[in-house]
Amino acid sequence: MMSSDLLRWIPLIPLLASAINLFFGRAIGKRPAGALASAAVGASFALAFYVFWQLPASGVMRDLVYTWIQSGSFQINLSFQVDALTAVMLLIVTGIGLLIHIYSLGYMAHDADMVRFFVYLNLFIFFMLVLVMGDNLLLLFVGWEGVGLCSYLLIGFWYHDPNNAIAGNKAFIVNRIGDLGFILGIFILVAELARQGVWTLDFAELAKQVKLLSPATITLVTFLLFIGATGKSAQLPLFVWLPDAMAGPTPVSALIHAATMVTAGVYMTARLHFLFALAPATLALIAVVGAATAFFAATIALTQNDIKKVLAYSTVSQLGYMFLAVGMGAFGAAIFHVFTHAFFKACLFLGSGSVIHALGGEQDMRKMGGLKSHMPRTYWTYVVATLAIAGAPFTAGFFSKDLILWQTFSHGAIALWGVGLVTAGMTAFYMFRQLFMVFHGECRADEHAKAHLHESPAVMTWPLMILAAGSIFTGWLGAPEYLWGSRWDHWLEPIFGKVAHHGAVSTELLVTGLTLAVVAAGIYLAYLMYGKPGAQPASVPSGLLHKISLNKYYVDEIYDFALVRPFTLVAKFFASIVDPWVIDGAVNGVAATTRGLSTIWRGLQSGNVQHYAAMFVTGALALLAYYLGQLS
């Protein structure tokens, strides 16, 4: 283990920049403030890369800042650690974060509140880094809540529209439900370990002491922690907030609601893999929830018309894949998909942002089309990222998604693999549907939008191109054995142990071939329906299934009817009956009683000095009389 004072600066620099922009941002102006924010993340990225470079092969670097809580033998430190897993997350967060900061310089240039945007964005980077670098569960939770706060602030960034504020509230409240499970899990973990005489939340200590816990306890704890993950990582049944979170500015969707924050749940399970690995029941549940979410969200994405909604449901679906991998115990594969997904999904979101920017805020794909020639850079990067997410051979998504599907298959979970396979086909379909609707065919935008169609400035297209490159090459780190083998597994070996390889290479090739066939079918179907010359992308197919999918299975309506309305009714009852009559009644009653009793006595206090003097004399005389009586 190495210790280094350097680590604390990785999260602190963005925090400092955030504070400077918060207090002096208006004074130093929009562009310098944005440049400062980007430079801070750049500095963090440089430091993270240096740490990554210096990291000993199987080592951990630590930085103890100070002891945060000391109560008896229970000690929580504010201390950061970097190991192989954290290093990966650090590079994702700071690297993608840097690109998105730079992109935002262009995207937000016309926004009056650009300074506030960068304050929030830097604050988010800070909390995300605390989340991935914290060396104990409580610090992770601090980061976890912090990124939730920043997510809320950024979804409601354009708060003048009440819908955006409502979307922010929804994200925050749904996340609270998950966080309740998370914090209960932490409580039970602490309490059960304390019963064995161990007081700790430190990851390294937990890993050592985990055998003290009974299997039932571990199952309960991991189940509760997973509830937290379903909230943050938008899994069934708590995924409803993520599509609405698209109300925020597009760079936010790319950074927070695709590349980094929503993967926190996957990171948490990977960080606590020693705990989850001992709870087969929870893992099975995670696998089922993951596969179900992947499938369910993909079916919704098939019919959405809002460019960002498609990507949002696609994110939910891809997160489902990650949890499917977690459920299979393939934590390395899950983190690999986090890594590759960060690139191509950030690229897709930023590309869609570029399109929205060019069309002056239009998000409806039925009013797009034919943008290929107008914005070639955006188009080509979008093509690359679409191929990557669809899983075309030798793109990043191909390697990571295939790895997950292969792990699922080789673990014998054939049904889940089947679901994953169908989802892969649907992914290819809806992504190519989007590509065709946005960039190909006739331009369906109105004249006004057409007139000022333009390619985005270089500050926006360069990040796109870098991310597009990442959407291909990052996957090559985790190639399967039949190609050149996985450096990825080797890198994460100190964390997750050696990856076992089941199954024959021929089976693996067969499974891969099958996946590719399904993907190709999805792409071809999308071409037939939306891409072929003469196709009518904007026409609305009717039919029950289409309607259900378009309306997102009415999940929001069901939740509204089953949960929100009863809750509101109960709240109304308490607000109109209990609060004014019982609570206020008790408080006001005490006050009224005191006042009523005091009217009797306050007559004595007339304010007239001579009355007081008279009472004084009377008292003195009474005392005198009493003592004289005693004498005789």
Added chain:
Amino acid sequence: MIALHNYLILSAVIFSIGVIGVLIRRNLIVVLMSIELMLNAVNLTFIAFSRYLGSTDGQVIVFFVMAVAAAEAVIGLAIIISVYRHRQSLDPQEMQLLKW
């Protein structure tokens, strides 16, 4: 030679006059004078006992009381003046603001 009880009776009468004056007069200056009356009634008692018992302790205390009474008169009159400047009145019945 006048007997002790004569002094005490005189003192008690003066003291009572002082008490009644404090309680019933409607002018703060007279109230202050009544307090002086009570103090001097007490002084008279001290002196009478001092003579009767052949001790000087009582006389010493009388000096103290006179010093305190002088200080009290100074402060009391100063307060009365500033009260009068505020309210153009010296009636204690009208000064009843300090209540519940």
